[in-house]
Amino acid sequence: MNSETPAFSIDAEGIDAEKIMAEIKASIADKAARGLYRDMRIAQAERANLVNLGNDENFLKYYIECLRNAVFVDINDFEIREKRRLGAFLLVAFKRIVWNLLKFYTYRLWSQQNQINGLLVTAIESLDAKYRGRIEALERKLAAADKEKNICHKDAQESTK
Amino acid sequence: MSGMQHLIFVSPRFAEGPTVGGAETLLKLQAQRAQKLGYEATFLTTCARDHFSWRNELEPGLRRVDGLNVHFFPVDENRDIAAFLRIQESISRNGSYTPEDEQIWLANSVNSSALCDYLRKQENDNAWVIIGPYLFGLTWFAAQVRPDKTLLVPCLHDEGFAYARAIKEMFCKAAGILFNSEPEKELAKKLYGLGEEKCAVVGMGMNPFEVSPSAFAEKHDFHKPYIIYSGRRETGKGTPLLLDYFALFRKRTDLDLKIVFTGSGPIDAPPELEKHILDLGFVPEQDKHEAMAGALAFCHPSVNESFGIVLLEAWLAKTPALVHAQCAVNRYHCQKSNGGLWFDSYPEFEEALLILHNNRPLRDRMGNAGEKYVLREYDWKTIEKKFVSALEQFSKNSLAKPQRSPR
Numbered sequence: 032m033n034s035e036t037p038a039f040s041i042d043a044e045g046i047d048a049e050k051i052m053a054e055i056k057a058s059i060a061d062k063a064a065r066g067l068y069r070d071m072r073i074a075q076a077e078r079a080n081l082v083n084l085g086n087d088e089n090f091l092k093y094y095i096e097c098l099r100n101a102v103f104v105d106i107n108d109f110e111i112r113e114k115r116r117l118g119a120f121l122l123v124a125f126k127r128i129v130w131n132l133l134k135f136y137t138y139r140l141w142s143q144q145n146q147i148n149g150l151l152v153t154a155i156e157s158l159d160a161k162y163r164g165r166i167e168a169l170e171r172k173l174a175a176a177d178k179e180k181n182i183c184h185k186d187a188q189e190s191t192k
Numbered sequence: 193m194s195g196m197q198h199l200i201f202v203s204p205r206f207a208e209g210p211t212v213g214g215a216e217t218l219l220k221l222q223a224q225r226a227q228k229l230g231y232e233a234t235f236l237t238t239c240a241r242d243h244f245s246w247r248n249e250l251e252p253g254l255r256r257v258d259g260l261n262v263h264f265f266p267v268d269e270n271r272d273i274a275a276f277l278r279i280q281e282s283i284s285r286n287g288s289y290t291p292e293d294e295q296i297w298l299a300n301s302v303n304s305s306a307l308c309d310y311l312r313k314q315e316n317d318n319a320w321v322i323i324g325p326y327l328f329g330l331t332w333f334a335a336q337v338r339p340d341k342t343l344l345v346p347c348l349h350d351e352g353f354a355y356a357r358a359i360k361e362m363f364c365k366a367a368g369i370l371f372n373s374e375p376e377k378e379l380a381k382k383l384y385g386l387g388e389e390k391c392a393v394v395g396m397g398m399n400p401f402e403v404s405p406s407a408f409a410e411k412h413d414f415h416k417p418y419i420i421y422s423g424r425r426e427t428g429k430g431t432p433l434l435l436d437y438f439a440l441f442r443k444r445t446d447l448d449l450k451i452v453f454t455g456s457g458p459i460d461a462p463p464e465l466e467k468h469i470l471d472l473g474f475v476p477e478q479d480k481h482e483a484m485a486g487a488l489a490f491c492h493p494s495v496n497e498s499f500g501i502v503l504l505e506a507w508l509a510k511t512p513a514l515v516h517a518q519c520a521v522n523r524y525h526c527q528k529s530n531g532g533l534w535f536d537s538y539p540e541f542e543e544a545l546l547i548l549h550n551n552r553p554l555r556d557r558m559g560n561a562g563e564k565y566v567l568r569e570y571d572w573k574t575i576e577k578k579f580v581s582a583l584e585q586f587s588k589n590s591l592a593k594p595q596r597s598p599r
Contacts, residue, residue, distance in 0.1 A: 046530040046557050055533070055543045063539070073538050076440040079433035080537065093537055 071101030088163070095156055102148045106141045197583070198232045198319035199223070200311070204246075204302050204330045206237040206262055213243070213424075214501045215325035215347040218372070218396045222322070222345070223260055225397070225576055234319075235262040236311065238304050238330065246271075246302045265307035276300035284352040294358040301329030311337045320583065322370070327353055332362055339365040343586060348376050349496035350520070360384045368586035370394045370579075372499035375520035389589055392582030397572030398504050401481055405510070408479075408486040414470060417549065418450035419514070420487040422480055422502045423494075425457035430493030430516060432460065437493075437541045439465045444542065447549065452487065454480045484509035488555065489548045490532075495519045504570060507531050507562030512555050514544055528569075531562020 062068060074097035081094065111126050113119040201223040207216040220235070227233040235257075239248040248266045255262055279297040282289045289297075311321065311334055323334050324345030335342045344366045348354055363369065363384045371377040372395045380386055409415050419438070425431040438451050439462050452470045453459060459471055472483065484490055490506030495518040497503075503513055503522055513532030515522035517540070526532035533548070535541040548555050568574075 046554070046561050048526055048530045048533060048558075051533060051547070052544075055540060055547070059539045059543055068539055070444065072440050072443065076436040076538050079427075079430075079436055090537060 068097075069100045071104075073097045074101035091159065092163075095152070095159055098152050099156070102152045103145050104141070104148070106138065196230065196232050198234070198317055199226050200234050200236060200314065200317075200319045200321045202236045202307070202311070202321060202323040202331070202334045203325070204238055204328045205240060205243065206235060206257065206264070208241075208257065214499060215345070217501070218347070218499065219322070219324055219345060220258070220260070221396055222394075222579065224258065225572065226579065227259065229576060229580065233260060235260050236307050236334075237262060237264060238267045238302065238307065239264045240267050240302065243302075252306075263307075263310065265304045265310065268303045268305055271303075272296075272300045283356055286352045286355060289356075291357055294356050297356075298329040298332050298358060301332075303329045303333060308333050308337055320367075320586070326359060326362070332358060335362050335366060340367055340590065342366045343368045343370055343583075345370045345372075346376075346380065347372060347498040348380055349498060350379055351496060354379070354383055366390075367590055368392065368582065370582055372396070373521045373524065375524045376498045379520065389585070392578065392585060394578045394582055395499055395570065395575060396501070397575040398501075398508060398566050398570040399572070400508055400567060401478075403478070403481045403485045403509060405485040408482040411479075411482070412470070414450075414452075416448060416450045417488050418452050418470070418486075419489045419491045419545070420452045420454070420484055420506070420511075421491050421493075422454045422484065422505070423492075424455055425453065425459050428494070428496060430495065431457075433516075434491060434493040435459070435461050435465065437538055440538060441542055441545060442468065445546065449488070449545075449549065451491075452483055454483055481505065481509050484511050487511050489514045489545065492516070492519070492522055494522070497521045500525055503532075504566045507559070507566045510556075510559035510563050512548060512558035512562060514541070514548065525565070529562050529565030531558050531565055533558075 113122040203216050203219045205216050207220040223233040239250040240246045241249045246267050250264050252264050252266050279293045320343050321341050322343045323331050326346035369391050371393045377391050450468050454472045454475050456474050484506045490511050490513045492503050492515045495516050497519050500522050515534050517534040517536035523534050533544040
């Protein structure tokens with residue numbers, strides 16, 4: 032459950048949406064540090080958002096974190112239910128028996144799938160870290176080369192004066 | 193003002209009835225206002241009403257509709273829909289396609305040879321031809337008839353189609369572009385390298401209204417707090433994202449918040465959410481405004497807007513907004529007005545909605561700030577001035593252009 036909200040002050044001069052958004056981001060960072068978004072359901076809810084933010088590097092980092100939180104599925108995290116009213120009790124009992132009989136096989140599948148999920152997320156994380164690092168290094172080099180080029184250009188201009 | 197200057201408006205559909213989109217409404221209202229200002233306005237459109245099938249449903253010919261002379265022309269029925277869809281898919285995802293593919297795509301989009309022929313016959317008329325929105329074959333071919341007199345009302349979005357070479361060529365050839373917002377103009381300048389002299393931001397005026405915030409709850413016996421979405425329900429408008437976020441918000445916060453939908457299209461909600469959704473479907477404007485006025489927030493998850501009519505309407509109902517941060521136009525409106533917040537991920541959605549839910553004074557202040565912004569920026573008088581000055585600017589540009597010497 033999470034219904035914490037930071038105390039926002041409304042100043043007398045009026046509303047500043049940018050300021051509120053900055054406070055929201057600070058509050059999210061704080062909550063993330065406290066693990067309040069370690070929730071596998073967030074990764075599912077973000078599915079439809081991937082297309083909007085596919086080119087946003089920060090979103091990719093955030094989505095990989097969501098995947099990390101969602102990767103190990105709890106096989107018992109579902110309720111055995113029955114929508115039909117008639118004989119619902121019996122049907123639920125029957126489903127439980129079937130579930131218990133199949134447990135041996137499903138647990139093996141589940142454990143293998145969890146392992147694969149974990150390995151895949153680890154691979155994506157390391158790829159992201161590797162390319163993020165490379166791009167940052169290239170950007171630094173590029174900035175340094177630009178700076179050097181500007182200095183040379185200035186020197187050349189001064190020497191021609 | 194230009195006296196009886198003739199303006200020819202062209203749009204693939206004419207805004208009549210509930211299913212027409214914002215772009216068509218905007219063009220119709222611009223034509224009506226232009227007529228009131230003393231221009232002679234003529235509207236050219238097709239006999240289609242449905243933007244999926246483009247079937248000829250209306251009678252061709254000239255009719256007087258809502259004070260305008262409207263010429264209805266049949267849509268060409270020789271479309272190769274399979275070829276169109278194949279290339280459209282590639283263009284929409286910024287895939288690989290050739291200039292020839294683009295031509296096949298445009299030729300098999302909605303077109304009306306009869307409309308273009310009519311436009312050709314008006315060649316001696318000194319009228320401005322105001323055409324939009326940008327995405328259709330008809331717009332492209334109509335813009336080729338008299339590019340030096342063509343003014344586009346593109347309703348441009350940052351999507352795959354905007355990157356097609358043919359679209360760039362259409363923007364570059366047109367005499368001027370009438371944008372709906374600053375971010376839309378900036379996008380076009382970035383994509384097509386347009387000069388400032390070819391661009392003008394006009395948009396559409398918004399009519400203020402008075403509604404009681406409690407009217408909706410009383411009428412529908414609906415007394416729980418709710419957020420509202422108005423418009424078409426489709427992936428492009430972000431409604432699946434809104435449903436996923438809202439379902440998770442309810443689970444994570446344990447708040448009994450509801451969601452009200454107005455507009456057309458199916459709502460594909462998870463079963464556990466169904467009882468927390470009130471789908472009003474297409475409702476009269478008054479009902480929509482009442483529903484907006486009673487909401488905690490108006491939520492607009494679309495990332496493709498060129499103007500944001502419903503967002504501005506929600507502010508006129510004094511309701512704060514929550515919009516997708518990747519929609520440059522809606523975010524711009526929120527930043528300029530301080531009437532709304534934005535999100536680009538679930539945690540931001542949750543935090544922003546919690547703040548609006550828990551803080552009534554903040555909601556009121558943001559709603560009022562939004563209303564002030566719309567009244568200040570989108571008053572019809574202001575828009576009319578912008579429209580007239582845009583036409584004057586484009587007339588000056590065309591006079592300043594060197595005339596071709598006779599051979």
